[in-house]
Amino acid sequence: MSAVDTAxxxxxxxxxxxxxxxxRAGGLGPDPAGLRIAVAFTTRQAVRHEGRSGGYRxxxxxxxxxxxxxxxAVEPGALPERAVEECAGVDVARLLEHPLPAVRVAALDAYLxxxxxxxxxxxxxxxxxxxGTSLEKSVARARxxxxxxxxxxxxxxxxxxxxNSLLAELRGRGLxxxxxxxxxxxxxxxxxxxxxxxxxAGRCDALLVSGMTLxxxxxxxxxxxxxxxGKQLVMFAQTGSAVLPRFLGHGVSAVCAxxxxxFWLDGGPGVVHRYGGPRADDGYGGACPEGSR
Numbered sequence: 001m002s003a004v005d006t007a008x009x010x011x012x013x014x015x016x017x018x019x020x021x022x023x024r025a026g027g028l029g030p031d032p033a034g035l036r037i038a039v040a041f042t043t044r045q046a047v048r049h050e051g052r053s054g055g056y057r058x059x060x061x062x063x064x065x066x067x068x069x070x071x072x073a074v075e076p077g078a079l080p081e082r083a084v085e086e087c088a089g090v091d092v093a094r095l096l097e098h099p100l101p102a103v104r105v106a107a108l109d110a111y112l113x114x115x116x117x118x119x120x121x122x123x124x125x126x127x128x129x130x131x132g133t134s135l136e137k138s139v140a141r142a143r144x145x146x147x148x149x150x151x152x153x154x155x156x157x158x159x160x161x162x163x164n165s166l167l168a169e170l171r172g173r174g175l176x177x178x179x180x181x182x183x184x185x186x187x188x189x190x191x192x193x194x195x196x197x198x199x200x201a202g203r204c205d206a207l208l209v210s211g212m213t214l215x216x217x218x219x220x221x222x223x224x225x226x227x228x229x230g231k232q233l234v235m236f237a238q239t240g241s242a243v244l245p246r247f248l249g250h251g252v253s254a255v256c257a258x259x260x261x262x263f264w265l266d267g268g269p270g271v272v273h274r275y276g277g278p279r280a281d282d283g284y285g286g287a288c289p290e291g292s293r
Contacts, residue, residue, distance in 0.1 A: 004029035004115050010123070012249040016220050019246055023108060024096055029115045032092035037110065039064040040087035042079065045264060047134060060238065061102050062260050063087055063095070063110045068117065069260040070110025072102040072215045073239045075182075105214045105240055112242035118257055123245065124273035127256075131269045135165075141256075141263060141272065142169040148234045148254035148277035151175060151206055160197045160222065161210025161236075164188040170208075178204055182216065201225050211237030211244060223251035234277065238262050245275045253277060 009028050013019040022028055045058045057076040061083065062069050083100055087107075095107035118124040127144050129137060142165035149157065153174035159166060162181040167188070170177050178200045179193045186192060194200050198221050201207060207226055213219040226233035232253040235244045241257035248255065254277030263270050 009116055009246075013246050014250045016214070016223075016247075019243070020096065020104075020108060023111055024093060028112075032096060032111055033094075035065055035092045035111065035114070037063045037065055037087050037090055037092065037095065037107070040084045042084060043260075043262070043265070044076070047264065058264075060260075060262070061087075061106050063103075063106045065092065065110040065114045068110050068113035068242075070106045070108065070113055070242065071238055071240075071260050072105040072109065073210075073212045074102045074215060101217065102215050105243070109240050109242050112246065113259065116242065118241070118259060118273035123275055124257065125275070126271050126273055129263055129270040129272060131267055133267065134264060137263050137267070137270075138163075138165040139168070141258075142166045144272065144274065145208070145234065145236045145256045146170060146173060146175075148256060148274065149175075149206055149208065149232060150278055151232070155205040156203065158197065158201050158204035158207045158209075160207065160218070161212055162187060162193055163210075163236075166208065166236075177208075197222060198225060201231075204231075206232040206234070208234050208236070211235055211239035211241065214240040214243060223247060226253075227251040241273075248276045 005028050023032060040063050043060045058073060059076045060071050060073045061079055062071040079102060083103060087095060087103060092107050092111050095103055098104050116122045129140060145166060146169045156176040157170055158178050158180060160180045162179045164187060167177060179187050179191060180197045180200055181193050182195055184193050184195050197218060207222060209222055233251055234254045235252055236256045237244050238258045241259045244252060244255045255275040257273045
């Protein structure tokens with residue numbers, strides 16, 4: 001198949017492995033064996049927002065396919081130096097079988113971004129980001145993500161991938177939360193960060209989850225939990241921004257997609273893209289958090 005199957009691409013998938021198998025078979029469009037990654041690169045960042053007590057580091061692998069860039073965040077230092085060289089000039093089909101999960105996710109993201117970029121025709125609703133400091137932009141994007149939740153005051157949200165601006169926005173809306181991150185630690189307000197997302201999900205009313213879960217293998221259990229219990233699952237995604245909208249209606253209730261270049265790369269205006277969730281007031285609303293906290 002060479003043409004993009006827009007009907008199948010628009011239909012939600014019921015599992016991550018199902019989507020990967022369909023792409024590998026050329027079921028959505030061009031054979032991935034015939035498409036080569038032109039550029040592979042990493043983006044590394046350290047951040048310490050003014051007025052915040054802690055700092056963070058981020059590292060992202062990105063692959064360019066034509067005009068599209070697919071990305072997958074990794075734990076800083078976890079990506080071998082050889083990974084970039086191993087990806088450049090290689091066809092997507094081979095990269096979908098690469099031993100490193102980050103490479104496989106970035107390749108899938110690039111392929112799907114190539115087929116269905118974030119445009120209104122593909123279901124995306126653009127949200128303008130204002131220029132500003134790193135903290136101002138972090139706060140703005142947090143607002144847009146939390147707006148995708150439909151919860152009463154007092155409800156509790158599992159936040160997977162601790163983003164202090166997200167937690168502050170939840171607090172400001174009268175929502176409780178359980179912060180979760182594989183690194184553990186404590187939040188800006190001294191709250192314990194749990195490390196077992198699936199166990200914590202049982203005591204929460206909704207889930208707010210980083211796209212990084214695609215790369216560490218924890219997305220599918222959380223998606224299945226949302227399906228089984230009828231809970232909202234909102235994804236904030238620099239990782240897999242073109243992948244996660246494919247699961248809307250099958251566990252994922254909304255996505256805030258932020259493809260490369262990410263908001264934290266400069267102080268100028270930008271845009272993110274929302275799928276699903278409440279449709280009211282989709283003008284200025286901020287952006288979605290994943291990288292800089």
